[in-house]
Amino acid sequence: MATAEATAPAPRPAGVNVGRAVRRYGWTAAVYVLFAILMVATVVIKPDYGPFEWNTLTLAALPLAFAAAAQTAIVLSGGIDLSIGPLMALANVLSLHATLGHDLAYSLAAAAVVLLVVTIAGALNGAIIVVTRVPDIVITLATSFIWAGVALLVLARPTPGIPLDFQNLAQGSAVSPWVPNALLLLFVIPLLWVPLRRSRAGLSIYAVGSDRNAAFRSGVDLGWTRVLAYAVGGFFAACGGLALSMTTGVGTPLAGTLYTLSAVSAIVLGGVSLAGGRGGMLGPVAAAYILSLIPAVLIYLGIDPNYGQMIQGVLIVLVVMIGGIGAVLRRT
Amino acid sequence: MSARVATTLRVVQQRSILVLIGLLVALAALIEIIRPGAVNASWVSNILEFAAPLGILAAGQTLVVITGGIDLSVANVATAAAYIMASQVPHGVVRAIVLGLLVGVVVGMINGIGVAVFRVQPLIMTLAMGLVVTGSLNVYGQSDRARGVPVVPEVIHTLGSGTVLGYVPVSLFLWGALAVLLIVGLRGTGFGRLLYALGDNPEATRLAGVRGWQVLLANYTACGLLSAVAGLVLAGTVNAADLGLATILLLPSVAAVVIGGTSIFGGSGSYSGTFVGALILTVLNSVLTLLDVPDAVKQVLYGAIIVLLAAVYTRVLGRD
Numbered sequence: 001m002a003t004a005e006a007t008a009p010a011p012r013p014a015g016v017n018v019g020r021a022v023r024r025y026g027w028t029a030a031v032y033v034l035f036a037i038l039m040v041a042t043v044v045i046k047p048d049y050g051p052f053e054w055n056t057l058t059l060a061a062l063p064l065a066f067a068a069a070a071q072t073a074i075v076l077s078g079g080i081d082l083s084i085g086p087l088m089a090l091a092n093v094l095s096l097h098a099t100l101g102h103d104l105a106y107s108l109a110a111a112a113v114v115l116l117v118v119t120i121a122g123a124l125n126g127a128i129i130v131v132t133r134v135p136d137i138v139i140t141l142a143t144s145f146i147w148a149g150v151a152l153l154v155l156a157r158p159t160p161g162i163p164l165d166f167q168n169l170a171q172g173s174a175v176s177p178w179v180p181n182a183l184l185l186l187f188v189i190p191l192l193w194v195p196l197r198r199s200r201a202g203l204s205i206y207a208v209g210s211d212r213n214a215a216f217r218s219g220v221d222l223g224w225t226r227v228l229a230y231a232v233g234g235f236f237a238a239c240g241g242l243a244l245s246m247t248t249g250v251g252t253p254l255a256g257t258l259y260t261l262s263a264v265s266a267i268v269l270g271g272v273s274l275a276g277g278r279g280g281m282l283g284p285v286a287a288a289y290i291l292s293l294i295p296a297v298l299i300y301l302g303i304d305p306n307y308g309q310m311i312q313g314v315l316i317v318l319v320v321m322i323g324g325i326g327a328v329l330r331r332t
Numbered sequence: 333m334s335a336r337v338a339t340t341l342r343v344v345q346q347r348s349i350l351v352l353i354g355l356l357v358a359l360a361a362l363i364e365i366i367r368p369g370a371v372n373a374s375w376v377s378n379i380l381e382f383a384a385p386l387g388i389l390a391a392g393q394t395l396v397v398i399t400g401g402i403d404l405s406v407a408n409v410a411t412a413a414a415y416i417m418a419s420q421v422p423h424g425v426v427r428a429i430v431l432g433l434l435v436g437v438v439v440g441m442i443n444g445i446g447v448a449v450f451r452v453q454p455l456i457m458t459l460a461m462g463l464v465v466t467g468s469l470n471v472y473g474q475s476d477r478a479r480g481v482p483v484v485p486e487v488i489h490t491l492g493s494g495t496v497l498g499y500v501p502v503s504l505f506l507w508g509a510l511a512v513l514l515i516v517g518l519r520g521t522g523f524g525r526l527l528y529a530l531g532d533n534p535e536a537t538r539l540a541g542v543r544g545w546q547v548l549l550a551n552y553t554a555c556g557l558l559s560a561v562a563g564l565v566l567a568g569t570v571n572a573a574d575l576g577l578a579t580i581l582l583l584p585s586v587a588a589v590v591i592g593g594t595s596i597f598g599g600s601g602s603y604s605g606t607f608v609g610a611l612i613l614t615v616l617n618s619v620l621t622l623l624d625v626p627d628a629v630k631q632v633l634y635g636a637i638i639v640l641l642a643a644v645y646t647r648v649l650g651r652d
Contacts, residue, residue, distance in 0.1 A: 128639060132646060133647075134590075134639070138596060138642050142638040142639045144583070145632070146639075149631030152631065261459060274456065306471045308467065309463045309467030310463070312463050314464060316460040317446060317461070320456050321452060
C-alpha cells in the first residue's frame with residue numbers, strides 16, 4: 001500500500017483501497033471490537049475475573065468455534081449443513097467408544113480415526129446433495145436425523161470415561177494461565193484453512209459460492225468442489241465433537257443438538273454471507289466467543305441464563321438488520 | 333408462458349399428486365403385509381388424527397416456501413402457543429385460546445417485518461425468532477411453574493383427539509377446512525397468485541407494481557397463526573403441553589412440503605401435495621413403529637427415506 005501511494009500522486013487510489021479494506025475486513029474488525037467491549041464489560045461486572053474464568057470461557061467456546069468453522073467452510077461454497085450438530089455428536093460418542101480405558105497414545109490414534117470417519121460422513125452429505133440435486137437444506141435436515149440416529153446406535157446414553165490424559169489436552173494450560181490449551185487448539189482451524197484457501201481447491205470453494213455459473217465456465221469442477229467443502233465441514237465438525245469429549249469428558253449422543261443452530265448464529269454474526277462466497281474464519285471464531293460469553297455474563301449479573309437464548313436471537317436479528325441497512329445505504 | 337407449456341406443467345403436477353397417493357397406498361399395503369388386519373377404519377382414523385397437527389404446521393410452511401422463504405420457527409411457535417394456552421386456562425378457556433393464537437400472530441408478524449421490511453434472509457430471521465421464542469418460553473415456564481401445572485382444556489382435547497361417528501376425527505374438519513381454503517386460495521385468489529409470483533421472480537413482481545412487503549408480511553403472519561393452530565391441535569392430540577411439545581415436528585414440516593412437490597426455491601407447488609406429504613410421513617412413522625426396531629434405527633430409516641423420496645421427486649420433476 002505504501003508503494004501504491006508513492007507511485008500514485010493523486011489521493012484517490014489510496015482512498016479506494018481504504019474503502020475496499022473497510023468493506024472486506026470492517027465486519028470482522030467490528031466483531032473483535034464487540035468482543036473486546038464485552039470482555040471489558042465482563043471485567044467491570046466481575047472485578048475478580050481471572051485465569052479460571054477465562055479458561056472456562058475458552059473451554060465453552062472451543063466446540064462452538066469448531067462448529068462455526070465447519071458451517072463457514074460449507075456456507076462459503078454456497079451450501080448449508082443443518083447436520084453439523086449430529087456430526088459433532090457422532091464424533092463425540094465414537095471417540096468415547098474408541099478411547100475408553102486406553103492411554104494417551106492410543107487415544108490420539110483413535111481420535112485420528114474418528115476425524116477420518118466423520119470427515120467421510122460430512123463428505124457423504126455433500127455427495128448426496130451433488131448426486132441427487134436436492135437442495136442442501138432438505139438433504140442436511142434429513143441427514144441430521146441419520147447422523148443423530150447413528151450416534152444413538154453407537155452410544156445409547158451419556159457415558160463418562162474419556163481418558164484424563166486426553167481431556168487434559170484441552171483442559172490444562174501448558175504455556176501460561178492466560179493462554180489455556182483450549183485457546184491454542186483453535187490453531188487447528190488456520191492449520192487446515194490457510195493452506196487450503198491459498199490453494200486452487202480453496203479458491204474454487206469461494207468461486208462456486210459466489211457465482212456457480214461463472215465458476216463452471218472457468219473450468220471449476222462444481223461437484224467435487226462442493227463435496228470438498230462438505231468434507232472440510234465434516235472435519236471441523238469432528239474437531240468440535242472431539243473438543244466436546246475433551247472439555248466434558250463425557251460421550252453424549254444428544255450433545256450436538258444445540259450446536260447446529262448456534263453455528264449458524266456464529267457465522268451470521270461473524271460476517272459470513274449465507275449467499276456464499278463472502279467471509280472468512282476469523283469472524284465466526286470471535287462470534288463463537290461472544291455467544292459463549294453471553295450466558296457467563298448473565299450468570300455474573302445474577303440473571304436467569306435462560307435469557308441467553310433470547311439475547312442470542314435478538315442479537316442476531318439486530319446484527320443482520322444493521323448489516324441490511326448498511327447494504328441499502330451503500331447501494332443508494 | 334405458452335399454453336402448451338402450462339398444460340404440460342399442469343399434467344406433471346396432477347400426475348405427481350397421483351404418484352404421491354400411490355406411494356401412500358403402497359405404504360399402507362406394506363403395513364397390511366407386515367401385520368395382516370392392521371389397516372382398518374380405526375387405523376385410518378388414527379393416522380388422520382396424528383397427521384392433522386403436522387398437516388396444519390406444514391400448511392404455514394407451504395405458504396412461506398412458495399414465496400421462496402422458509403420458516404424455522406414454526407415448531408417453536410406451535411410449542412409456545414400450546415404451552416401459553418395451557419398455562420392460561422385458569423383465567424378462562426376462551427382467553428387462553430386467544431392468547432395462544434396471538435403468540436402465533438405476533439411472532440409471525442415480527443418474522444414478516446424482518447423478512448419483508450428489513451430484507452433479512454428468512455432462514456436467519458426465523459432461526460433467530462425461534463431462539464427468542466424458545467428462550468422467552470423457558471423464562472415464562474420457570475416463572476409459571478410455581479403457579480400450577482398447565483392443563484389442556486376439554487374443548488382443545490376434543491378438537492385434537494375426539495371423533496365423530498366413531499371414526500372421523502374432529503381435527504379432520506378443521507384440517508380439511510383449512511386445506512380447502514388454502515388450495516382454493518392459492519389457485520384462485522389474487523393473494524395466492526402473488527405468493528407464486530414473489531417466489532418465482534420478486535424483481536418482476538415489484539416492477540409490475542406489487543407492494544411485495546405487504547404480501548410477505550401478511551404471509552408470514554398467516555404462517556405464524558397456522559403454526560399456533562397446529563400447536564393447539566397437537567396439545568389436544570397428546571393431551572399435554574410441555575416446553576418441547578412440537579420440537580420434533582420441525583423437520584417433518586419441511587419434509588412434508590418438499591415431498592409434496594413444492595420447490596424449496598419458491599414459485600411452484602401446492603397445498604394438496606403437502607397434505608398428502610403429511611399423510612405419507614405419518615404412515616411412514618406407523619410403518620417404522622410396526623417394524624419394532626430401536627428408536628435410533630427408526631431415526632436413521634426416517635432420514636434415509638426422506639432423502640430417497642426427495643431425490644426421486646427432484647429427478648422425476650427434472651426429467652419432465
